[in-house]
Amino acid sequence: MPAAGGIGPGNGKEYPGNLTPFVTVSCIVAAMGGLIFGYDIGISGGVTTMTPFLQKFFRRVWEKKEAAKSTNQYCQYDSQTLTMFTSSLYLAALLASLAASTVTRKLGRRLSMLFGGLLFLAGALINGFAKAVWMLIFGRMLLGFGVGFANQSVPLYLSEMAPYKYRGALNIGFQLSITVGILVANVLNYFFAKIKGGWGWRLSLGGAMVPALIITIGSLLLPDTPNSMIERGQTEEARAKLKRIRGVDDVDEEFTDLVAASDASKLVEHPWRNLLQRKYRPHLTMAILIPCFQQLTGINVIMFYAPVLFSTIGFGDDASLMSAVITGIVNVAATLVSIYGVDKWGRRFLFLEGGVQMLICQAVVAACIGAKFGTSGNPSDLPKWYAIVVVLFICVHVAGFAWSWGPLGWLVPSEIFPLEIRSAAQSINVSVNMIFTFLVAQVFLIMLCHMKFGLFLFFALFVVIMSIFVYYFLPETKGIPIEEMNRVWKSHWYWSRFMEDLDYPINGDLELSKGGQGAKNV
Ligand code: BGC
Numbered sequence: 001m002p003a004a005g006g007i008g009p010g011n012g013k014e015y016p017g018n019l020t021p022f023v024t025v026s027c028i029v030a031a032m033g034g035l036i037f038g039y040d041i042g043i044s045g046g047v048t049t050m051t052p053f054l055q056k057f058f059r060r061v062w063e064k065k066e067a068a069k070s071t072n073q074y075c076q077y078d079s080q081t082l083t084m085f086t087s088s089l090y091l092a093a094l095l096a097s098l099a100a101s102t103v104t105r106k107l108g109r110r111l112s113m114l115f116g117g118l119l120f121l122a123g124a125l126i127n128g129f130a131k132a133v134w135m136l137i138f139g140r141m142l143l144g145f146g147v148g149f150a151n152q153s154v155p156l157y158l159s160e161m162a163p164y165k166y167r168g169a170l171n172i173g174f175q176l177s178i179t180v181g182i183l184v185a186n187v188l189n190y191f192f193a194k195i196k197g198g199w200g201w202r203l204s205l206g207g208a209m210v211p212a213l214i215i216t217i218g219s220l221l222l223p224d225t226p227n228s229m230i231e232r233g234q235t236e237e238a239r240a241k242l243k244r245i246r247g248v249d250d251v252d253e254e255f256t257d258l259v260a261a262s263d264a265s266k267l268v269e270h271p272w273r274n275l276l277q278r279k280y281r282p283h284l285t286m287a288i289l290i291p292c293f294q295q296l297t298g299i300n301v302i303m304f305y306a307p308v309l310f311s312t313i314g315f316g317d318d319a320s321l322m323s324a325v326i327t328g329i330v331n332v333a334a335t336l337v338s339i340y341g342v343d344k345w346g347r348r349f350l351f352l353e354g355g356v357q358m359l360i361c362q363a364v365v366a367a368c369i370g371a372k373f374g375t376s377g378n379p380s381d382l383p384k385w386y387a388i389v390v391v392l393f394i395c396v397h398v399a400g401f402a403w404s405w406g407p408l409g410w411l412v413p414s415e416i417f418p419l420e421i422r423s424a425a426q427s428i429n430v431s432v433n434m435i436f437t438f439l440v441a442q443v444f445l446i447m448l449c450h451m452k453f454g455l456f457l458f459f460a461l462f463v464v465i466m467s468i469f470v471y472y473f474l475p476e477t478k479g480i481p482i483e484e485m486n487r488v489w490k491s492h493w494y495w496s497r498f499m500e501d502l503d504y505p506i507n508g509d510l511e512l513s514k515g516g517q518g519a520k521n522v
Contacts, residue, residue, distance in 0.1 A: 330402070342407070473495075
């Protein structure tokens with residue numbers, strides 16, 4: 001049956017090991033790397049609705065917004081410079097994630113996290129003290145470089161550290177801290193916007209220093225992953241580290257597999273060019289399509305522009321910021337659901353359920369906005385029940401994303417790549433995510449102005465496409481050890497054809513496993 005998601009757990013080896021306090025604490029600290037990304041996502045939408053901020057840096061937008069009060073609501077925020085402020089960060093992150101590939105591979109995952117923290121710190125300072133638009137944009141670019149490094153290294157770090165049975169839950173710690181970062185930013189915007197004297201936006205932007213310090217200090221304290229230590233020749237230290245992480249002495253089987261994966265990866269001189277080989281077709285496809293689809297759910301329309309969106313549909317400035325806080329809380333809570341369920345129910349179930357939920361909500365929100373605003377963008381009166389229905393469905397939509405494409409968009413790519421292409425493929429994942437985040441951020445306000453309520457249907461269409469894709473093409477990866485992942489492709493109805501010509505890098509033989517499970521890493 002085509003939709004079968006590959007093979008089930010228990011179909012291969014089971015490495016001994018526990019969820020030790022050591023691994024738990026390391027993963028919690030590393031997951032903090034998501035805070036810097038989340039803080040950014042949450043902060044810019046709120047800041048761009050603060051009147052003193054607009055008056056100082058984007059006066060024309062502010063004048064237009066004032067003038068538009070009684071005319072077309074869909075177009076009141078349409079400004080390229082303003083969206084450039086939001087989206088410049090994602091272009092910078094894209095470039096940084098490519099550079100981070102080499103740092104992460106050659107110097108270790110931790111060093112990429114450290115770079116990420118430091119760059120982010122510098123960006124936050126420049127933004128907090130900004131006097132001109134160029135300082136804002138330059139600061140956002142530094143923040144973006146920071147995000148690029150962090151997002152490239154943190155998910156890999158988590159997936160490598162975690163015992164395979166808990167990999168999903170520990171990895172989603174990253175997404176959880178993204179959502180906490182967004183929520184904290186929303187709450188701060190709400191309060192800072194009230195500061196008399198109109199300089200609250202400086203606190204909002206400068207506040208990014210706090211998550212930056214957390215990940216900077218955190219990265220100095222964290223241990224490196226055994227996979228990365230072996231990759232860099234520290235083999236014996238890696239064995240000792242693996243024993244400590246897993247809390248058992250019997251790590252031989254996992255250790256042998258890690259060394260074999262590393263040996264195979266050393267034969268690969270050009271990880272980028274390598275990615276184009278036929279046997280990596282499924283990995284490359286996922287590295288491109290998963291982040292692309294994640295962004296085409298339209299989630300960032302809500303995350304970046306929730307206050308703008310809510311004020312567009314007739315909420316006052318204060319109510320708009322408050323509604324953003326509500327969606328932020330839903331986002332965090334629903335992420336906890338996926339931490340609970342991902343290693344029980346599996347990735348595919350969450351992807352598909354989340355897809356259906358988002359689809360229904362997008363259709364309802366489009367219908368609500370269409371009914372009231374029509375195509376002219378001039379609503380008559382907006383009754384209270386109407387606002388409640390819209391916010392409710394937006395919240396259910398956010399929940400659907402937050403237990404499916406949100407966390408899984410980072411988890412699945414980080415667990416499916418074999419070591420020899422892991423760092424490069426993860427960079428592709430991050431860059432594609434950033435390109436599409438950039439595109440959505442940059443064109444959303446224009447699209448809202450032109451497509452009006454149809455914008456929500458546009459994203460709904462993509463949700464249908466991505467759910468079909470998951471149904472047929474994404475194998476289940478729950479409970480499969482990371483260096484064993486090849487099995488899922490080999491037994492997949494479609495991807496197995498790319499595995500037929502599997503060539504084994506070490507003397508044609510990587511059959512190191514006792515039970516003859518087959519190649520572990522190619
Ligand atoms: C996505 C972000 C999004 C966030 C929302 C992340 O997984 O990559 O683009 O804003 O989830 O929680």
